[in-house]
Amino acid sequence: MSTPAIIEPANTTQPMPRVRWREYLIRFRFDAFVALALFVCALALRLPFIRLAPPLWDSEMTEALDAAKIALGQSLPLVLPSQPHLGPVAAYPLALVLRIFGLDPFTPRVFVAVLGAFTVVATFFFARVWGGRLGGLIAGALLAANPFHILINSHVFWTNSITPLLTTLALTCFVMALEKKPQEKIWLPLAFFLLGLALQSHPSVLALLPGLALWLLARRGALAWLRERWTWVAAGAGVLAYSNFIVFNLVTGFRSIAVASAKSYALPTDPAPLNSYP
Numbered sequence: 001m002s003t004p005a006i007i008e009p010a011n012t013t014q015p016m017p018r019v020r021w022r023e024y025l026i027r028f029r030f031d032a033f034v035a036l037a038l039f040v041c042a043l044a045l046r047l048p049f050i051r052l053a054p055p056l057w058d059s060e061m062t063e064a065l066d067a068a069k070i071a072l073g074q075s076l077p078l079v080l081p082s083q084p085h086l087g088p089v090a091a092y093p094l095a096l097v098l099r100i101f102g103l104d105p106f107t108p109r110v111f112v113a114v115l116g117a118f119t120v121v122a123t124f125f126f127a128r129v130w131g132g133r134l135g136g137l138i139a140g141a142l143l144a145a146n147p148f149h150i151l152i153n154s155h156v157f158w159t160n161s162i163t164p165l166l167t168t169l170a171l172t173c174f175v176m177a178l179e180k181k182p183q184e185k186i187w188l189p190l191a192f193f194l195l196g197l198a199l200q201s202h203p204s205v206l207a208l209l210p211g212l213a214l215w216l217l218a219r220r221g222a223l224a225w226l227r228e229r230w231t232w233v234a235a236g237a238g239v240l241a242y243s244n245f246i247v248f249n250l251v252t253g254f255r256s257i258a259v260a261s262a263k264s265y266a267l268p269t270d271p272a273p274l275n276s277y278p
Helices: 021-046 058-071 091-101 107-131 133-144 147-153 159-178 182-201 203-219 222-227 229-241 243-252 255-261 272-276
Strands: none
Touching (some): 021 133, 058 091, 058 107, 091 107, 107 133, 107 147, 147 159, 159 182, 159 203, 182 229, 203 222, 229 243, 243 255
């Protein structure tokens, strides 16, 4: 009696696709070269006349003094003492710079000029992931040569001078989380964390929130987001980034809101006060 032939099942599994690491490295290397070139050009445009234009303003000096007190160990504030409606998101990094390089009245301006150049790089990567390398190059070049960004955001040490950097980085992370592959949802917590820091830098970031909410809902329904693990991780990251502001306002009876509401130049009914700002 012959033994029946054993029929081996066909192997229907597909081989794992090989990751093209070399291609990714070459692509990143080129983007890094473009980003470096944009950074150097942007910084070269921002450093000239940094001591002279515009003249030092009182509000700029008071915010720099807040950072100097942190550097000297005299205070560890939850918000800016001179501007309680703003967080110390720029003051603490500047305090570290002052601690390393020493106290100099124009170090804050050099600091903000470097961050302004990094904002150009962030703009390049934001447009790069959204619309391709050419779009990123055009966007970065336009911001690098933008007169207002050079003269104000990159010369004056105000906390809100770094708001474009934080919001651009946050939007880049949102693109990576929402417009790319599902496994890149890991970018969502970083996006919310950066958004929390940006909200500390200036209350006007609130204007971005409705658009971001619509963007999220356009990708998935509200219930789907509530069932998503990364949603809660991202929400926790955003609260963590804004936690010092939350604690300060709970302790002081929402003093930040009262101070921000008293800024009459924010929503003037008569444009005349703008002539005397800041």
